[in-house]
Amino acid sequence: MKVLVINCGSSSLKYQLIDSVSEIALAVGICERIGQGISCLKHTPNGGEKVVIETPMENHEVAIKMVLDALTDKNHGVIKSLEEIGAVGHRVVHGGEKFATSTIITDEVIQAIEDCNDLAPLHNPANLIGIRACANLIKGVPMVAVFDTAFHQTMPAKAYLYGIPHEYYDKYKIRKYGFHGTSHSFVSKRAAEFAGIDINNSKIIVCHLGNGASITAVLNGKSIDTSMGFTPLAGLVMGTRSGNIDPSIIEFIAKKENKNIDQIMNLLNKESGVQGMSDVSSDFRDINDAMDNGNEMARTAFDVFVYRVAKCIGGYVAAMNGVDVIAFTAGVGENDHKVREDVCQYLGYLGVTIDLEKNMTRSKEIMLTTPESTTKVCIMPTNEELAIARETVGLL
Numbered sequence: 001m002k003v004l005v006i007n008c009g010s011s012s013l014k015y016q017l018i019d020s021v022s023e024i025a026l027a028v029g030i031c032e033r034i035g036q037g038i039s040c041l042k043h044t045p046n047g048g049e050k051v052v053i054e055t056p057m058e059n060h061e062v063a064i065k066m067v068l069d070a071l072t073d074k075n076h077g078v079i080k081s082l083e084e085i086g087a088v089g090h091r092v093v094h095g096g097e098k099f100a101t102s103t104i105i106t107d108e109v110i111q112a113i114e115d116c117n118d119l120a121p122l123h124n125p126a127n128l129i130g131i132r133a134c135a136n137l138i139k140g141v142p143m144v145a146v147f148d149t150a151f152h153q154t155m156p157a158k159a160y161l162y163g164i165p166h167e168y169y170d171k172y173k174i175r176k177y178g179f180h181g182t183s184h185s186f187v188s189k190r191a192a193e194f195a196g197i198d199i200n201n202s203k204i205i206v207c208h209l210g211n212g213a214s215i216t217a218v219l220n221g222k223s224i225d226t227s228m229g230f231t232p233l234a235g236l237v238m239g240t241r242s243g244n245i246d247p248s249i250i251e252f253i254a255k256k257e258n259k260n261i262d263q264i265m266n267l268l269n270k271e272s273g274v275q276g277m278s279d280v281s282s283d284f285r286d287i288n289d290a291m292d293n294g295n296e297m298a299r300t301a302f303d304v305f306v307y308r309v310a311k312c313i314g315g316y317v318a319a320m321n322g323v324d325v326i327a328f329t330a331g332v333g334e335n336d337h338k339v340r341e342d343v344c345q346y347l348g349y350l351g352v353t354i355d356l357e358k359n360m361t362r363s364k365e366i367m368l369t370t371p372e373s374t375t376k377v378c379i380m381p382t383n384e385e386l387a388i389a390r391e392t393v394g395l396l
């Protein structure tokens with residue numbers, strides 16, 4: 001079956017058409033700047049040249065129409081007709097407490113996703129626009145919603161409740177939800193296979209370190225704790241997000257700088273993290289270059305990032321009373337050898353020793369630890385689109 005995987009953001013739409021048997025992406029692409037004047041579709045057929053089309057796309061329905069045209073185009077298309085699309089898998093950011101697994105999309109499911117809009121006001125409405133647009137344009141094709149939060153619904157209350165009055169959980173469901181669930185699930189399963197251990201009897205820590213970053217403790221295949229929280233702002237220091245801070249800092253800055261709550265949330269989401277700390281960039285390639293040139297602020301930002309990752313791993317070792325495998329994934333985790341090396345320097349108490357030559361590998365499945373190492377550490381590339389396609393086919 002050919003599965004169209006759609007990931008709708010507020011002004012962008014990423015897609016892949018995946019053959020579920022060979023698991024090959026027949027085409028990948030992105031529509032950018034939707035609803036912002038001149039939009040752009042970048043479409044790459046498997047084994048072919050990238051095609052770039054600049055044209056206004058006033059909304060996501062127009063964008064999806066462009067994607068379907070590109071997929072069936074005589075020159076750069078990969079299918080003859082839309083009838084070849086057997087199913088559509090949608091990434092949905094927030095499923096609240098309603099969705100602990102992926103689900104076939106029905107009118108009731110659309111309503112339930114809409115009920116979670118409050119919890120992810122930037123993401124869920126965009127995801128719903130994508131779902132409705134596909135329903136209009138490829139009528140009758142089954143669609144599945146795959147939630148970023150679902151994998152973490154197995155967390156116990158002691159992990160997900162905050163130390164605030166219970167009425168806020170009762171009234172508004174304020175709790176830890178966690179994100180990147182599709183990636184944490186995919187990577188933990190594959191890491192167990194790769195390490196030759198039974199996922200149902202395993203302790204795995206997945207470090208998804210990208211622009212957004214989160215770490216999950218996966219005990220016997222289930223998420224028992226994760227570093228992001230009520231929103232993806234919590235936890236680690238990230239590209240531009242602050243991660244956990246003392247909440248009183250918000251009041252202090254508000255008073256000193258005469259900023260309102262929206263301005264401060266913008267500061268914490270978009271101007272903080274390694275970008276804000278270094279004044280260089282949110283991108284670890286730039287941070288590494290700056291460090292090589294002796295930039296002390298970049299060095300400090302890098303060290304803070306690594307220290308927080310190491311402390312989070314330590315917390316999850318305590319939560320699971322041990323760990324069998326630690327897996328690095330996503331842009332930074334798969335590519336930045338220095339981050340991995342420095343994190344592993346904190347893991348001597350786990351008997352971790354890594355092979356520095358193997359650690360130079362980028363974006364490939366590889367065991368980094370030496371045979372003597374009592375805990376295994378690996379690079380495990382994530383593939384959220386493939387995970388969504390698998391979930392979609394599995395449900396149908």
Ligand code: ADP
Nearest residue numbers: 209210211212282283284285330331332335336
């Ligand atoms: P997201 O999906 O959260 O936007 P990604 O997982 O794609 O992020 O990660 C993007 C980040 O990966 C970049 O911002 C950069 O910091 C990091 N990255 C990508 N390639 C490299 C590299 N070769 N070396 C170091 N860091 C890299």
